Each structure stands twice: as structure tokens, then as C-alpha cells.
Amino acid sequence: MIKTLLQFVAVFFFALSPVYGEGCIKVRNAKDGCMKFSMAEKQQASKYGLRLGSPYETVKRFLIQNGWFLDQKWMEENALSEPTKKDLICGSGWDAVCSTAYRKNGKTISLLFSGTNDGIPLVGVETEP
Numbered sequence: 001m002i003k004t005l006l007q008f009v010a011v012f013f014f015a016l017s018p019v020y021g022e023g024c025i026k027v028r029n030a031k032d033g034c035m036k037f038s039m040a041e042k043q044q045a046s047k048y049g050l051r052l053g054s055p056y057e058t059v060k061r062f063l064i065q066n067g068w069f070l071d072q073k074w075m076e077e078n079a080l081s082e083p084t085k086k087d088l089i090c091g092s093g094w095d096a097v098c099s100t101a102y103r104k105n106g107k108t109i110s111l112l113f114s115g116t117n118d119g120i121p122l123v124g125v126e127t128e129p
Helices: 002-016 039-046 056-065 072-078
Strands: 097-104 107-114 122-127
Touching: 039 122, 056 107, 072 097
Parallel strands: none
Antiparallel strands: 097 107, 107 122
């Protein structure tokens, strides 16, 4: 019983770690059809407690619980029309990307998501000037 519980806890924390594993985010122009992230990209996401490959709803919930809020000004300045998916501005096409921004303590981070994969997974985190 204790061994099973410890195994569960280990797997749980490994899966939630911001640096490890992101699953396969399907893209056209990759050798195996999956997007790859550099250590620098993983570390950038990790600075904010995020993990590349996490579904949009998970990222959104985490950010809001940690004091971040949707940056409405950024959304207005970057949207050509109304947000297309759940507070996201999305392109179209085979490898469409969605973007949004969150703000906290005067700092804005812009987030990029794969608009064509189930769950709309996180694929990039950038700090706005």
C-alpha cells in the first residue's frame, strides 16, 4: 500500500514538473511529426510555473490561481476581430497558432498555443517589454 502510494506521488510530481515531458504536439514539418522544445524554451515556461504542452484550460486556471489576469489591453491591440477560442486570438491553417497575454504586477507574458491540437497545448512563453 505504501509502495503504491509512493509510486503514485512520484509519477504525479514528475508529470506536473514544468520542465519534463510535453507529449506529442503534432506539426507538419518535424521529423517524427511532433514539435520539439529546447531547454531554454522549457526554462522560460518554467519561470512562470508553466509546462510546455499543457492544455490551455490548465494554463489559464494555474495563472488565475496565482494572481495573473487576462490582459484585455493586449487582446484589444492584437486582435483583428473578436477572440476566436476561449480568450485566444487564433490563426488558421494546418499549424495554426493561438495567442493570449496575462498580466501581473505590471508584467505581461504572452503565451502561444497550438490551435490545431486537442486541448490547445502551450507551445511558447514570451515576456513582453
